[in-house]
Amino acid sequence: MRRKIRRVIMFVILITLTLTNIAYAQPTTRQNSPYGPKVEDLKGKENIIQNLEQIKKIRSNLTIINISGNSSDEQLKNTDKDLENFIQQLNIVRRNLENHKNTYKDSFPDIFFSEQISFVADSYIISIRLQQNLIRAFESNNAEAKKLFYSNYLIPVYYYLTLGDQMVAYIDTYFVLS
Structure with missing residues (x-):
């Protein structure tokens, strides 16, 4: 009986080693097809x-913001001015996108993609x-703010910043513009 079990085990091992056409599940994707939604017929593609x-x-300039618990009132005011400048720049982009949506209000792809980009601007x-x-x-x-990294102030800051970054990565990775 032991001999038969050994032979069966050896047979199974030998069969699995010698068979080269083991079937694996493979996705049937074409290399030329895009991952995500394809945005076609954009009328104002360059503008968007x-x-x-x-x-x-x-966003690349937002990495230079320096806020710390030791900052003087003057440094805080300068940082606040810089932040307000970033908001003004983002509001200009949002207005451009709104104008784009109004200009191409008959084009679903233009409205859709403008809203995607507006979402990024809103998050930032x-x-x-x-x-x-x-x-x-x-x-x-x-006193809660002075803890900085342990405060409740930075969690939503990073959340919305990351949300915008993820949306940009999503657009760059999954959207195919034609």
Whole structure:
């Protein structure tokens, strides 16, 4: 009996090693097909892409914001001014996108893609407003704000900043413009 079991085990091992055509489940995708939704027939493609690039440029400048618990009132006011400048720039992009939507109101792809990019701008604006809220908490000597990394002020700042970043990555990765 033991001998038969050994032979069966050896037979199974030998069969699995010698068979080269083991069937695996493989997805049937074509290399030329896009991952996500294809946005076709954009009437103002250059304008929309230019607005997206402007948002990316503004976002790259958002990394220089320096807010700390030790900041003087003058530093906080300068940072608040910088943040307000970023908001103004993002509002210009939002207005451009709204004008684009009004200009091409008969084009679903233009409206759809404009709204996607507006969502990114809105996320960054909310994050910046929350940073301004933190600055105001510092100016009023709020003890909770002084903890900074352990405070409740930074969680929503990072949430909305990351939300905008994820949306940009989603657009860059999954949207195919033609």
